[in-house]
Amino acid sequence: MPYRVRPAGLTDAAVVTDLLNEVDRIEIGRPETDLHTVEADLKRPDVDLDRDSWLAFHGERLVAYGLLWDESGGERIDIDHYVLPDHQHAGQLLLDAMEARALDRARGNGAGRAVVHLHLNTEPTLDTRLIEERGWGVVRRYHVLRRPVDAAEDVVPELPSGVRLRSCADEADRARVHALYQSSFAEHFDFQPRGYEQWLHDVDADALDWSLVWIAGTEELGDAGFLLARDDREAMGWIRSIGVVRAGRGLGLGGLLLRNAFAAFAARGRDTVGLGVDTSNTTGAPALYARHGMAVHYAVDTWEAVLT
Structure with missing residues (x-):
């Protein structure tokens, strides 16, 4: 079954929260994402939901979510990316779109390149070989205490x-x-x-x-x-x-x-x-x-x- 990809809207906050909590359960053992946090992300002033957000569905089930924002006004662009383990191709589809959009936004800021950051659990649901093959690498580690x-x-x-x-x-x-x-x-x-x-x-x-x-x-x-x-x-x-x-x-x-x-x-x-x-x-x-x-x-x- 092919994946269906579309932008997110504010009314999607609940289903996105459910997906992120499903990822939480796999990565850290319990759900820790709250609805208001997702809503705040979707309302960011530096996010154009039609162009900076992505939902990937397998049938009626949401299996991947991406969000892109631009705090720097320059070359630095941030993204969030979540995908369920059995749907890595959906994750790839979102990565393709997010990388293209990141470069577009950086160039719109007058930069010649995009330096993109993504935060992932050290044992993520995303197969990190997919991003390593694209030239991504780890530059920092954070602990949640x-x-x-x-x-x-x-x-x-x-x-x-x-x-x-x-x-x-x-x-x-x-x-x-x-x-x-x-x-x-x-x-x-x-x-x-x-x-x-x-x-x-x-x-x-x-x-x-x-x-x-x-x-x-x-x-x-x-x-x-x-x-x-x-x-x-x-x-x-x-x-x-x-x-x-x-x-x-x-x-x-x-x-x-x-x-x-x-x-x-x-x-x-x-x-x-x-x-x-x-x-x-x-x-x-x-x-x-x-x-x-x-x-x-x-x-x-x-x-x-x-x-x-």
Whole structure:
């Protein structure tokens, strides 16, 4: 039976979520994709669904899904690609279309090539020989970490002398978190600068519980670090990002923010908190998380292709 391929629409979010959870069960043993996450992806302002999304059906069953977006405005293009193990040809069809579209978008940005990134579980449902044959290779590895939390043990930490910590309370605080994010992540691998409005969309600001966003600092430095967490994942509480500007590193602000987040999630009745980290991060983040009891849940590789 031939595959039927068409663009995705917002009304497809539920069936895409079901597919991604089927992939989750195979790759990590349990479903961890939420509907609102898929909906937010499909609503990205840098995605034209008619040209940047793909659904492959075998009969009435969705067996592969792809999404492409462009944060850089240059040569760097990102894609998501999911396929069920027994439908690799459908995966190939989507790869053909996505590579062609990636090059088209990069050229539309004035670039002479497309540098495309794809994140895959280290044991993915996609047969990686298919992308290796196309010239793709692994350039980075990330770990998804998790830690159990308990309200009796994870309590709000005491603040050291001269250190301050506050929740993100208003628009000025949101803008401050954005500035801290831009500064603290500027040296990280594959960082793409984002304006304030783009960043608000990326963090799904309208649906975000801003009481789970904190700013830390010192009397001497002022605001120097932030933590942005979410409590809308069914599987666990989630720390989306945590950063400390260069001048504030080594002062314990990262650990303070972590412990505060653990306490907040525990007080809400959560039993697990997770986050993702670049294993080659040079700021000491992997060691910080290990010291605070976070262990590897699964690993993800960044694959790259340079298309000309």
